[in-house]
Amino acid sequence: MELRNDRLLRALARQPVDRTPVWMMRQAGRYLPEYRTTRERAGSFMDLCRNAELACEVTLQPLERYPLDGAILFSDILTIPDAMGLGLYFETGEGPKFRKPVRTADAVAALSLPDAERDLDYVMNALRTIRGELNGRVPLIGFSGSPWTLATYMVEGESSKDFRHVKSMLYGNPDTMHQLLDLLAQAVTDYLNAQIRSGAQVVQIFDTWGGSLSTPAYLEFSLRYMEQIVAGLIREHEGRRVPVILFTKNGGQWLEHIADSGADAVGLDWTTEMSDARRRVGHRVALQGNLDPNVLFASPAAIRAEVARILDSFGEGEGHVFNLGHGISQFTEPEQVTAFMDALHDISPSYHR
Amino acid sequence: MELRNDRLLRALARQPVDRTPVWMMRQAGRYLPEYRTTRERAGSFMDLCRNAELACEVTLQPLERYPLDGAILFSDILTIPDAMGLGLYFETGEGPKFRKPVRTADAVAALSLPDAERDLDYVMNALRTIRGELNGRVPLIGFSGSPWTLATYMVEGESSKDFRHVKSMLYGNPDTMHQLLDLLAQAVTDYLNAQIRSGAQVVQIFDTWGGSLSTPAYLEFSLRYMEQIVAGLIREHEGRRVPVILFTKNGGQWLEHIADSGADAVGLDWTTEMSDARRRVGHRVALQGNLDPNVLFASPAAIRAEVARILDSFGEGEGHVFNLGHGISQFTEPEQVTAFMDALHDISPSYHR
DSSP states (O other): OOOSOOHHHHHHTTOOOSSOOBOOTTOSSTTSHHHHHHHHHHOSHHHHHHOHHHHHHHHHHHHHHSOOSOEEOOOOTTHHHHHTTOOEEEOTTSOEEESSOOOSHHHHHTOOOOOHHHHTHHHHHHHHHHHHHHTTSSOEEEEEEOHHHHHHHHHHSBOOSSOHHHHHHHHHOHHHHHHHHHHHHHHHHHHHHHHHHTTOSEEEEEETTGGGSOHHHIIIIIIHHHHHHHHHSOOEETTEEOOEEEEETTOGGGHHHHHTSSOSEEEOOTTSOHHHHHHHHTTTSEEEOOBOGGGGGSOHHHHHHHHHHHHHHHOSSSOEEBOBSSOOOTTOOHHHHHHHHHHHHHHGGGGOO | OOOSOOHHHHHHTTOOOSSOOBOOTTOSSTTSHHHHHHHHHHOSHHHHHHOHHHHHHHHHHHHHHSOOSOEEOOOOTTHHHHHTTOOEEEOTTSOEEESSOOOSHHHHHTOOOOOHHHHTHHHHHHHHHHHHHHTTSSOEEEEEEOHHHHHHHHHHSBOOSSOHHHHHHHHHOHHHHHHHHHHHHHHHHHHHHHHHHTTOSEEEEEETTGGGSOHHHIIIIIIHHHHHHHHHSOOEETTEEOOEEEEETTOGGGHHHHHTSSOSEEEOOTTSOHHHHHHHHTTTSEEEEEEOGGGGGSOHHHHHHHHHHHHHHHOSSSOEEEEESSOOOTTOOHHHHHHHHHHHHHHGGGGOO
C-alpha cells in the first residue's frame, strides 16, 4: 500500500519536504466533541482502548478536522504494567492508578515479561484496524512509555508530585530498581516491535518523568534503558526505515546525550529553545516540537506569532517535525487548533525552498 | 552584634571558608516533631506565620538539631498577594488557595501596592524577634516568591498542573500580564527591603514556576522582573553586603541569563549538574544546591555518596553553598538529615584548603 503523505517520515530522515509536517501529542482526545461521543459509547477509557473499531474511530477523528501528517495509535502509556497484572484503573478527575503498586524487591522479582502479541493483542488489533482504515493517507505512529516512566507509576501506584517511593528505591535499592527497569526495557522492546509488525510506521518513547532525575540518575536509570530499547527495535519494515523518536519532558539539559541514543529524532518540550537545540544536536537527529499547548488558549494572532517564532527558531532546512511540547489540553477549543494549522501551513513552506 | 558564623556570607561572596556552608530549603517544617507541636499550639499555618514568638521558635528549631550555617525566616511565599486582599487560605492536604483569583484586566487594575512595613508588619516583627534570638549565631535569610510565581498563584487561584489561566493571560493579554508583574516586582522590592531593614542578612527569591515557561517567555515574564527587583534592593546594610540568591526551579537551561541578573548567587535544583553549572557561570556568581530531597529517604551510605558526588562535581575552590534542590519533604526522618550533615562536614573541608 502506497503512503500518499510521507512528509513526517521524510522530516524524521532529514530529507526535503514542501512544508513542516505536524502532529500533536494527544491529538485524539477529550478536546474533540466527537471523541467524547465515542468515549461515551465505549464505556470506560480502557474499554475504548480495548475496542479496535472504536480506538480506530477516535484515532482518525483529528485527521478529519485538521491537515495532520501523522496518526497516533489511541492507547494509554500504562498498558504494559497493566498486562503485568498491576490492575490499572482510572478514577474520574484523577490520573491513572494501580491496584497493586510494586515497592519491594520481592514484588519486582515476582513480575514477569508480558507476551506482547498475546497479552496486548488489543493494541495490535487496534493498529491493524487503523492501518487498514488509514489506507496510506498518513503514517501511523505507535508508542510506549519509557521504562523509567512506567516504573514511576508502578512504584508510586499513581501520579506523583514528589516521586518519593520510586526514588527511595532508586537511591536505597538501586539493584532492585535496575532489575525492574531491565524487565521493562525488554517488555517495551517486545511491545514496540509487535506494534511495528502490526502496522506502526514510526514509534515514539514517552519519557514523561525522566526530567525529575539528576543528570547522573537520568543517564543511568532512564536514558540507558531507552538506548537498550532503541538497539533492540526493528529499524526497517515493509522496505522502509521505522524512525524512533525519544521524548524526555524537561530533558533539555541532556540533549547531547539523548541525541547519542541511536534515536532518529528528539522530542522537545517548549522550555527548550529550538535554535539552541538545533545548534547543539540538530546535525545528528531530527527535532520535534515545541509549542506550549497553553498558547492554544490565546487569540489566533497570538497563536500565529508563536508558530512563526518556533519555525524561525529552527530556521531553514530539514529535520523539523512540528508538534506541541506536551499533550493538548482537554480544555482547548477545536477552532484554536485550526488557527494553529492555518498558521503553520501558511508560514512553513518558506522555510523549505 | 558580631556574626559568629559567617560561612554562608563568605561563600556567597566567593571568599575562602573552612567547610562548605549549608542550609536547607523548608528546614523549619513538618518533618520535625517539635515543629508539629508548635504548629498545633499556634492554630492554622497562617496563625503560626503571624505570631512572631512562635515563628521565631520554629525558625530556630532546625538549628538546635543540625549544624546549619543559616536560619531562614519561617513564612509563606504568598504573603504579598494575601496583603493585596486576595484571601489566602489552606485546606488540609492541599496547597495554598485564594478566595479571589485575579483573571481579568479589571481585576489587575483594581490591585494596589501593599505597604510592606504596615500590611506585612507580622513578617517584620518575626524577623526582628528571630534576629534578636539568633544573637549572631548564623545569618538570617529573608525571602519572597518571584513576581511570576506569585502571579501564577494569583491568576490560577491555587496550585496548578498546567498553568492554563495564567498562560492564557500571558499569551492572550500580555499587557495585562506585564501590568500585574510590574506591580508585583515593586511589591517584592519593597517587601525584601523592609525585610533587610528588619534584620534579614541574605535574601532569596523563589521562582518556583519560572521553569514552566518557554525560553523567551521566561526572559520576558520572569527573569526581567527579578532583575528589576535585584536592581532595587538594598545591597549594603549594617556595614555588610546583603547577598541575593535567585532560585528558578527547572531553570537549568537559562543559567547564563540568570547569572547576568545582578544576583550574587544562583540556586540550582538537582537536575542541573554542578560541574556544568560551574563551568557555565561559576566565575560570575556563587552556586547553591543541589541534593535531590528524595536522597534523604535512602541509607546513610547512599546519602553520603550523593553528598560526596555533588561536592566533587563543584570541585575545589570557593562559591558553593550546599542545599537541597528543593524543599525538604515532610516525610523525611530527622535522623536522615543528621546523616546528611555528618557526611557534608566530614567530606567538605578537603575541598577548602
